[in-house]
Amino acid sequence: LTxxxxxxxxxxxxxxxxxxxxxxxxQNLPYNIILRRVLSNVDVIMSIKYIDEEDNRFAxxxxxxxxxxxxxxxxxxE
Numbered sequence: 001l002t003x004x005x006x007x008x009x010x011x012x013x014x015x016x017x018x019x020x021x022x023x024x025x026x027q028n029l030p031y032n033i034i035l036r037r038v039l040s041n042v043d044v045i046m047s048i049k050y051i052d053e054e055d056n057r058f059a060x061x062x063x064x065x066x067x068x069x070x071x072x073x074x075x076x077x078e
Contacts, residue, residue: 004016004045006047007047008047008060008061009045009046009047009061009062009063009072010061010063010072010075010076012045012047012063013035013038013039013042013045013063013072013076014076016038016042017031017034017035017038020034020037020038021034031077031078032077032078035073035076035077036073039065039069039072039073040065040069042063042065043064043065044062044063044064044065045061045062045063046059046061046062046063047059047060047061047062048060
């Protein structure tokens with residue numbers, strides 16, 4: 001369990017892919033391979049937006065691996 005501060009689940013996935021490239025052992029791996037690994041190793045990503053100044057919030061986006069894996073891979077692949 002962790003938090004990633006991005007606007008959307010897509011941005012969170014792309015941020016995790018970019019962080020993988022910071023590891024020298026991953027720098028020569030193709031983008032689509034790292035993307036597939038990130039998407040297959042994360043169960044759920046949820047983005048939350050604030051409605052007002054009183055900390056009322058709602059889930060504005062959800063990635064659930066068992067449902068969204070292929071959709072996200074097709075959308076984000078090179």
